[in-house]
Amino acid sequence: MRRQLTRSIIVSGSLLVAAAPLSACAGLLAGGAGAPTESAPASSEPAAQPDEWASSVPSDPASPEPATSAPASLEPAPAQSIVASSGPTAPETTESRKPVTAIAIGTLASEDVVSAGGFVQDAIEAGGTCTFTLSQDDRTVTGASEAEADATVTWCANVDLALPEPGKAWTLELSYESPMSVGAGSVTSDGTQH
Incomplete structure (x- = not known):
C-alpha cells in the first residue's frame, strides 16, 4: 500500500x-494574468497635464463626445419659383376685330341741344361702347354710351350734346368699339329742326 x-x-x-x-x-x-507585475513607486508630483489636442480626443473611441455645433445641412434650399412677365398687354388692333357699319342718328332736342343716338349693323352684341362727336367748324363736343343688343342690331343709347353755335350746320360722328367689332358712321345736318 x-x-x-x-x-x-x-x-x-x-x-x-x-x-x-x-x-x-x-x-x-x-x-x-498570473504573471508577476511591478508597481510604480508613489510620487508626490502631480500628473503631467495633457496638451489641448489630447484633451479634445475622446477617452473612449467607442462612444465619441457629441459635437459642440450642429453640422451644416445638406438639404437643398427650396426652389424659388420664377414667373416671367411680358409687360403690359398691348391693346387689340382693329385688324383682329370684325368691321361693322355704325349708323349715327342726330336730332335737335331743342334749339341748342342735339340728341345723339344710333345703331350698329352686322353685330348683335353687348359690352360695346358708342362714342359720339358733335362738330361745328373747329369746335367739338363728345359723349359716350353703352351699347345694347336686340334681336337684329346693337343699339347705342341716346346722349344729349350741346351745340357750340345754335342755328348753324353740324356733323355727328358715331364710333363703335367692342372686343369683337369696330366701326364708324356719321350724319350731317344744316342746323334746322328735323
Missing part, C-alpha cells in the same frame, strides 16, 4: 511540475 501511495504522490507531483510552466505561459498570453 505504501508503494501505491508513493506512486500517486509522484504522479500528482509530476503533473504539478508540468502544469506550472503552462499556466505561466497562459498568463502571459492572456495579458499578464
Whole structure:
C-alpha cells in the first residue's frame, strides 16, 4: 500500500511540475494574468497635464463626445419659383376685330341741344361702347354710351350734346368699339329742326 501511495504522490507531483510552466505561459498570453507585475513607486508630483489636442480626443473611441455645433445641412434650399412677365398687354388692333357699319342718328332736342343716338349693323352684341362727336367748324363736343343688343342690331343709347353755335350746320360722328367689332358712321345736318 505504501508503494501505491508513493506512486500517486509522484504522479500528482509530476503533473504539478508540468502544469506550472503552462499556466505561466497562459498568463502571459492572456495579458499578464498570473504573471508577476511591478508597481510604480508613489510620487508626490502631480500628473503631467495633457496638451489641448489630447484633451479634445475622446477617452473612449467607442462612444465619441457629441459635437459642440450642429453640422451644416445638406438639404437643398427650396426652389424659388420664377414667373416671367411680358409687360403690359398691348391693346387689340382693329385688324383682329370684325368691321361693322355704325349708323349715327342726330336730332335737335331743342334749339341748342342735339340728341345723339344710333345703331350698329352686322353685330348683335353687348359690352360695346358708342362714342359720339358733335362738330361745328373747329369746335367739338363728345359723349359716350353703352351699347345694347336686340334681336337684329346693337343699339347705342341716346346722349344729349350741346351745340357750340345754335342755328348753324353740324356733323355727328358715331364710333363703335367692342372686343369683337369696330366701326364708324356719321350724319350731317344744316342746323334746322328735323
